[in-house]
Amino acid sequence: MVFPADELAARLARLRAVCRDVGLKLTHQRIEIFREVALSDDHPDAETVFQGVRARVPTISLDTVYRTLWLLEELGLVTTLGPRRDPTRFDARLDSHHHFTCESCRLVRDFESAEFDALSVPEDVRRLGDVSRVHVEVRGRCVDCARRRGLGRNDDPGGSE
Amino acid sequence: MVFPADELAARLARLRAVCRDVGLKLTHQRIEIFREVALSDDHPDAETVFQGVRARVPTISLDTVYRTLWLLEELGLVTTLGPRRDPTRFDARLDSHHHFTCESCRLVRDFESAEFDALSVPEDVRRLGDVSRVHVEVRGRCVDCARRRGLGRNDDPGGSE
DNA sequence: CTGGGTGCAAATTCTTTGCAGCTTT
DNA sequence: AAAGCTGCAAAGAATTTGCACCCAG
Numbered sequence: 001m002v003f004p005a006d007e008l009a010a011r012l013a014r015l016r017a018v019c020r021d022v023g024l025k026l027t028h029q030r031i032e033i034f035r036e037v038a039l040s041d042d043h044p045d046a047e048t049v050f051q052g053v054r055a056r057v058p059t060i061s062l063d064t065v066y067r068t069l070w071l072l073e074e075l076g077l078v079t080t081l082g083p084r085r086d087p088t089r090f091d092a093r094l095d096s097h098h099h100f101t102c103e104s105c106r107l108v109r110d111f112e113s114a115e116f117d118a119l120s121v122p123e124d125v126r127r128l129g130d131v132s133r134v135h136v137e138v139r140g141r142c143v144d145c146a147r148r149r150g151l152g153r154n155d156d157p158g159g160s161e
Numbered sequence: 162m163v164f165p166a167d168e169l170a171a172r173l174a175r176l177r178a179v180c181r182d183v184g185l186k187l188t189h190q191r192i193e194i195f196r197e198v199a200l201s202d203d204h205p206d207a208e209t210v211f212q213g214v215r216a217r218v219p220t221i222s223l224d225t226v227y228r229t230l231w232l233l234e235e236l237g238l239v240t241t242l243g244p245r246r247d248p249t250r251f252d253a254r255l256d257s258h259h260h261f262t263c264e265s266c267r268l269v270r271d272f273e274s275a276e277f278d279a280l281s282v283p284e285d286v287r288r289l290g291d292v293s294r295v296h297v298e299v300r301g302r303c304v305d306c307a308r309r310r311g312l313g314r315n316d317d318p319g320g321s322e
Numbered sequence: 323c324t325g326g327g328t329g330c331a332a333a334t335t336c337t338t339t340g341c342a343g344c345t346t347t
Numbered sequence: 348a349a350a351g352c353t354g355c356a357a358a359g360a361a362t363t364t365g366c367a368c369c370c371a372g
Contacts, residue, residue, distance in 0.1 A: 011253060025346050025351060038253040043269050045248040046337080061354045066337060069251055079294075081250045081260065081269060082243015085337090087206040087361060089242045090230055092172060092199040099242065100289045108204045108242060111286050119280075121299055125272050128261045129303035133240075136297050138282055142290035186326060186371050207362080222329045227362060229327095246362090248336060 011038045011077075018075050032057050033068045034077065043081055083108070098136040104145035172199045172238075179236050193218050194229045198239055244269070259297040265306035 015034050019026045036052045037044065044052065050065045070085075072078045083089065083101055093110065096117045100109045116136045125131070176195050180187045197213045198205060205213070211226045231246075233239045244250065244262055254271065257278045261270045277297045286292070 023347095023351095027346070027352065029353070034253070037251050040253075041271065043250040043252050045250045047248065049251070059354075063338075063355085064353055067352085073251070077255075078251045078253045079255075081252060081262075082247075085249070086243075087208065088246070089204040089206045090198050090210070090234070090239045091204050091242060092195070092201075092239045094238075094240075100286050100292075101242075102290060103293065109289055110202065111283065111289075113283050113286075115283075116280065119277065119297065122272065122274050122276075125261050125274075125299055127304075128270055128272075129263060129301045130307055131261075131299055131301040132264065133300045134297060135300075136280065136295060138286055138292055139294045139296075140290045140292040143288075146291055184326095188327065188371070190328070220329075224330085224363075225328055 008035070008038055015072075015077060018077060022075065024071075024075075029053075029057065029060060029064055030068050030071075032060070033065055034072060037069070037072075037078055096133075096135070098138065100138045100140065100142075102142035102145055103139055104141050104148075107142045107144075109142075169196070169199055176233075176238060179238060183236065185232075185236075190214075190218065190221060190225055191229050191232075193221070194226055195233060195238065198230070198233075204242055257294075257296070259299065261299045261301065261303075263303035263306055264300055265302050265309075268303045268305075270303075 012031065012035065015031070016026060018024075019030070024030075032053045033049060036049045040048075040052070046062065046066050046069055049069065050060065050062045053060045053065065069078065073080060073084070083106070084103065086106060089108070097110045097112055098116050100111060101107070113136070119134055119136075121131050121134060173192065173196065176192070177187060179185075180191070185191075193214045194210060197210045201209075201213070207223065207227050207230055210230065211221065211223045214221050214226065230239065234241060234245070244267075245264065247267060250269070258271045258273055259277050261272060262268070274297070280295055280297075282292050282295060
């Protein structure tokens, strides 16, 4: 792994703390699922986590993995790559632009930024491969969702602009 | 729409040019599907494109929409939000970091950058909502895929670090 | 014309849900 | 003991595929 062993312990401690605070049970499965994601450095999907955990907990089921991953996500202990729980979305803009994504609803808005466009990719990244595009993803909660308050999720972006 | 009417014409012209060059037929469906994505500023998913196009072409089918969208993506005429054709992937790192994603295989690598971490969100974006996180997505082709050449897609990232 | 493209319907893949029994608190 | 979790199996989305007919080149 990339990070020191301490880091895993710290993440697990955080899981414990959050579960206690929110009143969630700290089951064997939850710990192992969280550990699997925390230990991997390549951002596994649910199926991959399932395979990994199953090596240690043979009775684990795939649906528990899904339920737990989304639970951890709601608790803020893990995040997702790309928009959350969303089918693939397409973009016809080929010029350099960036995205603001609302974590509550499906809203995504483009924006331009000369500063962001000017970003130069670090040398270590260039060593990973050929870079074709660099764009900034800003996540947050849109004004409409913020107005509606609460932590619940809205399925429909309000502003039709 | 946000961009001038000319822009749509330019995008359609580009579609024509690319199809001709590659020897693809310029069907009514392809034009309408492309137009639907090009005209929308909220990054529709396949289902939404389907609904939109169906208003003008009642016989369109959802599978044609999928096929066409992925075709346009391969031609470089549209892109996707988040990783392409990939189930949801999870990330247990909560500290600020960024991603390099290979467009050929499923490889995703984290990297750190003080410069990227220091980015400040433009005022107009802050008006869209509350920002919780800013990260940079670098897309390209990893060294292993580059070595394998060709435009085909590899399903398995080779390097196990 | 002729082959690529489309529509249909069925198949996959990814993810969620209802329910009965088992585990943490 | 009580409520929350889990595993199972079945349901539900999202996406893909096989095949016969049709249209752009």
